[in-house]
Amino acid sequence: MNTAPRSIALVDCNNFYCSCERVFRPDLETTPVLVLSNNDGAVVARSNETKALGVKMGEPWFKVKELAKKHGIVAFSSNYALYACLSNRVMQMLSDFSPVQEVYSIDESFLDLTGFTDVTERAYRIRKTVLQNTGITVCVGIASSKTLAKLANHVAKKHPNSRGVFDFNRLSVRQVDSVLSNLEIGEVWGIGRKLNASLNHDGIETVLQLRDADAPRLRARYDVVMAKTIRELRGEPCIELEEVAPAKQQIVCSRSFGQCVTDIDDLQEALTHFMGNAAGKLRAQKSVASMVQVFILTDRFRAEDPQYCPSVSLPLITATADTLTLCSWAAAGLRSIFKAGFRYKKAGVILSEFGPEGMGQADLFAPRDEPDRLALMATLDGLNARFGRGTVKVSGERPSGRWKMTSDRKSPAYTTNWDEIARCR
DNA sequence: TCTCCGATTAGAC
């Protein structure tokens, strides 16, 4: 009988986007830094110094701007190419420390360290290796379930004397209770704002209280996810590591515009651009889609403007991943919902109802995609992979770019674009 | 009554 607990590690990069920006700007090591969402809308990452100044996650940039100026906070537009590149390097490095890895998000990996005799040492080596090779600091939380590993990571981040590693498995039962009694349920993976308030209302405030709550009663009041969370808090692993990411069921590409757009041709141009992006992702996972959805939105924050947020669903007879075909469906969709006289702020496309590429779907007599069209798409994907996204794209005639998002504070593409590296001194 | 669907909600990052 094997009674040894699992050792599941959650490795999480600290202030990831900010850390990425600093990798190429060591002069900003002690300067407060923040990173903005697409369209420079809201704060999505803060360095420790910025957090200390009271800047909140998700705060709109226009509300922070004054404070930023006053304290010399350096703000960056988000540079996803840079973050993805550094993420890949970090994840690759982490894979050396365990045969079982789940890349959970752009800055987090679960690693199964069960069976290693030197789990804590290994965790410190992970930290050291990633820091030395990329300049990015990570924290490691370890426990017998993913939910507890996430909590352990939170403790490692918060308590400097942990030196970045915290392992529940090395604690006595009493010590675990003590730690859990000092954590609020909002820190638990899966407990968001609504559930937090609702549980508080039932008198459950600490993680210890949640763990020891009457499970059947909570199961009745909440859902199966809550039941799993409680079991995981008790140390019983019931959420397994997913080593291979399952294929997406839906691919969305949407953006807010830098300025409002009134012209159907501008919306068309934007949708063509978004569809190029979405179809590329679709082909990357070797799927074809048989549903296209298109939506356009006015600015909900301008209460004085008339609002109009239509969308349309277009079921396709023939599933496809061909950008040109998908773009013409998107264009048809747009024509069917567009009304002049509104100020549109956002638009997007959604692909869904996926099937495997090359399978022609259930209807054997349905028309197939032209083979030379497939070859064209393969060539396009190849060029974009080799020379960077956007090297080759479908042309919406008369490109105006009036729909483009604001991104005034973007760092150069250090790791992906040679020209921009050269420009940066 | 059962099931399937779309829309809505909640959560994560």
Add this chain to the structure above:
DNA sequence: CTAACGGTCTAATCGGAGA
């Protein structure tokens, strides 16, 4: 100088429509 609040994705649940 103004006005200014992100993008993707999954799972659960619920109510209505159709079998």
